[in-house]
Each structure stands twice: as C-alpha cells, then as structure tokens.
C-alpha cells in the first residue's frame with residue numbers, strides 16, 4: 001500500500017511578466033518522502049517551492065493539502081497549514097536579535113499587555129536551537145554577530161519551530177560547512193522517521209542521491225521525470241537535467257602545475273583577532289591558488305583582507321608592485337575582482353538591473369569625458385550575458401528577479417568585464433548547476449592560461465583538487481600545509497590536515 005499523499009500540485013504554472021517560470025507542473029508528495037528537486041539554474045525549483053510555501057500564488061493550477069484545497073495567503077499561513085521553507089536567499093533580518101529572528105511574526109506568543117517577555121523568548125529560542133542541534137549561538141545577541149552559516153542555521157531553527165509536515169530546504173547546504181550539512185541531514189532523517197516530508201533543493205548531485213528517496217527533475221519550468229531511489233544514476237540524471245549528454249572534462253586535466261614566477265599578490269603575516277594568526281601567502285601570475293579548510297579556519301576572512309574589505313589588526317595584503325591594499329576601491333583600481341560567498345549582501349545591488357551591476361566596476365571604460373553612453377553600456381552587458389548564458393528576460397531586469405545561479409553569473413561577469421587580472425573567488429560555484437559549473441571551471445582555466453591569477457577559496461575538496469596549482473590548507477587561523485598539484489592528491493589526505 002502506498003503512503004498517504006500529503007500535497008498534490010495540479011497543473012501549476014507561474015508567469016513573471018513574460019517569463020514562464022513554471023509550465024503545467026503536476027507533482028505529488030507522499031508522507032515520509034524526501035524528494036529532491038533538481039534542475040539547471042532558472043529551471044523553476046525555487047518558484048515551485050515558493051508557491052507551496054506561500055511566498056506568492058501560482059498563475060494557474062491548484063494545490064491540495066491532505067485532500068483539501070490549499071491556497072496559502074502568505075508564508076505564515078503556509079506555516080500554520082504545516083509547510084515551511086528555508087529559502088535560498090538570505091532570510092534573516094539584520095538589525096534585530098537572534099531570538100527575534102527565530103520568532104519573527106510569532107512575537108505575540110511572548111507578549112502580555114503589549115510587553116514582550118524577553119527572558120521567556122530567549123529561553124524558548126535556546127530550546128528550539130537545542131532541538132535542531134545548533135550550538136554556540138546566544139539568543140540575545142544581535143544577528144549581525146553571526147556568520148552566513150550560523151544565520152542560515154538560525155533560519156533552519158525558525159522554519160522548524162512550527163513543526164512542519166512538509167519542510168522545504170532550498171539550496172541551503174551550499175552555504176554550509178560539513179558540520180552544518182550534517183545538522184541538516186540529521187534533521188531530514190528525523191523528519192522522515194516521524195513520517196514528515198521534505199522537499200530538498202540542491203545542485204550537489206551526490207548529496208541528493210544520498211539523502212533523497214525520490215528525485216524530480218525540472219527543465220525550463222517543465223516537469224521532466226520522476227526517479228525512484230533504485231533508478232538513481234548520475235549520468236542519466238545529468239542528461240535529464242540539461243537535455244543532452246554532458247561530455248568533456250569537468251576539471252582541468254593537466255598536472256604540470258605550471259605558473260609564472262612573478263608574485264602578483266601577497267598576504268604578509270595577517271592577523272585578525274580570534275580568526276587569523278599570522279597568515280602569509282604568495283599568488284603568482286597565472287596561478288590558481290586554492291585555499292581550503294573548515295569553514296571557520298579563517299579562509300573567508302583572508303579573502304576579504306586581500307580585497308581590502310577587512311582590515312587586519314596586524315600584517316597586510318600587498319600587490320606585486322608593493323602597494324598595500326587598504327580598500328576595495330583601490331583593489332578594483334588595481335584590477336582585482338572579488339566574488340563574495342555572501343552574494344546577495346556583498347556582491348550585488350539587488351534592486352539594480354543586470355546592466356547596472358555589470359558595468360559598475362568598469363564605468364571608466366565605457367564612459368568618455370565623464371559621460372556614460374547607454375549604447376556602450378548595453379553592448380558591454382549583452383556581451384557578458386551572452387558569454388555566460390545568463391538566463392534573463394532583458395538586461396535591464398532587476399538582479400533580484402534572477403534565479404540564484406544566474407545571480408552568481410552576474411557577479412562573475414562584472415569582474416570579467418572589468419578585465420580583472422586577479423580574481424579572489426570565495427565559493428564561486430555556490431548554487432550553480434553542473435552545466436554552468438563545468439563552464440566556470442573552463443573559464444577559470446582559460447583565465448589562468450591568459451596569465452591571470454586566481455585565489456579560489458572553497459569548501460568543496462573535489463574542486464580544490466581538480467582546479468588548483470597549489471592548495472593552501474588553513475587550520476585554526478594558521479597555514480597548516482601547502483599541497484602541490486598532483487593526480488595522486490586525495491580528499492582524505494587533505495582532510496587530515498583540515499581537522
């Protein structure tokens with residue numbers, strides 16, 4: 001006997017103006033299932049999960065929850081009905097505390113005569129975090145005190161607080177370290193044991209194949225296939241996703257690890273309180289230098305120091321010409337591009353268009369005597385949009401309306417367009433589908449061959465091994481080891497140095 005169908009989506013379509021994000025999607029979710037939703041960037045995964053979690057309604061089609069018509073008016077309504085989501089984009093509110101974020105919209109629970117009982121709220125928040133397995137966060141702290149990863153976990157706590165019957169995790173694990181991912185996997189297993197259901201969105205095929213009991217593949221807003229666990233097969237899934245056989249190497253195939261002698265960027269004895277303790281590095285012309293470690297090893301902060309966003313208490317980042325980097329403006333002037341892990345807050349102006357975002361670092365190139373020519377701007381942007389296959393309606397469209405992976409391409413595009421010589425890439429393939437990932441790797445290799453230099457900070461060991469000339473492993477804020485490129489380099493050898 002098959003399990004009870006908890007949610008049924010019937011012929012769901014969604015249009016955003018002229019964009020047909022979903023076309024006639026019919027899907028059902030049974031109790032106790034962990035369904036992986038997979039598809040290329042812009043295939044409609046977030047749109048579908050947003051509709052069932054009450055972010056916006058479908059243009060047409062109907063939903064049924066436990067056999068009853070279901071039409072959530074907003075996310076709170078969906079939560080009351082038993083569906084909650086951890087969205088792909090950053091969902092905590094800055095400027096308020098951890099507990100306030102967890103109980104956003106539910107403050108009345110702690111309010112009597114108009115006064116919020118904060119003590120009770122903090123106690124309840126601590127309990128909620130403990131249940132989920134999140135440690136080391138003080139509910140009374142401002143949310144800004146915590147890292148992207150910790151804020152993501154706070155979102156997870158918030159979503160689980162309503163004890164949902166369907167829990168949706170949209171592209172969350174890529175923002176997390178292995179420790180954070182393990183927390184999520186544990187939660188998913190527990191929900192399944194409790195006969196709850198999960199809709200899990202990720203671009204990590206290995207992760208999906210391990211975690212999910214079923215996979216649903218979308219392409220260009222259309223339902224393509226539903227696969228049971230016994231039919232999971234990597235090549236077939238990839239083919240279904242992109243609609244063609246993927247050929248060619250994923251990573252670069254050379255192992256000579258060649259790069260120039262000239263040092264283009266240095267970190268000298270960089271200290272950041274409680275984060276980095278005297279880190280030095282040298283990046284050479286034509287080198288891809290991978291930096292890895294556990295998420296709190298200091299690698300993300302090191303990237304920020306090298307781009308001039310964060311000032312070390314001691315030590316400095318220095319260009320090949322001896323100039324000390326003290327601001328992003330100066331870094332950009334010296335042809336450094338930076339892809340932040342925290343895409344939506346640090347790398348993009350969400351309420352501006354693709355074109356405005358793209359031309360920002362390159363304004364001097366497309367202006368003359370202080371005048372910016374619209375035609376030049378358009379041509380300039382169109383070239384990048386085309387080259388990177390950015391899925392958009394028009395280049396004047398706001399960046400906030402793009403799918404996650406396409407936003408990432410805009411970030412990449414703006415630094416390519418600026419003809420950067422040095423790229424500091426912090427988790428550059430976060431949220432990017434396999435087709436685009438392969439393209440990004442090719443692009444990085446091409447940049448290397450053009451004698452550009454790249455620092456790739458990553459939590460994904462396969463991409464560090466696959467792409468780097470050297471890999472620097474940080475541990476507890478110090479350089480633990482530097483590995484040379486080699487076909488013999490294995491993940492297990494590197495992990496030993498990380499922990």
Ligand SMILES: Nc1ncnc2c1ncn2[C@@H]1O[C@H](COP(=O)(O)OP(=O)(O)OP(=O)(O)O)[C@@H](O)[C@H]1O
Pocket residue numbers: 016019020021039040041042043044045046047048088171391392400401402403404405406431433
């Ligand atoms: N608010 C919006 N306004 C206009 N277009 C939108 C909006 N939200 C999504 N879209 C468009 O709908 C399509 C589907 O986007 P969606 O975010 O659902 O894709 P996705 O499969 O989740 O992609 P990714 O893997 O990159 O996150 C894209 O073309 C996107 O640009």
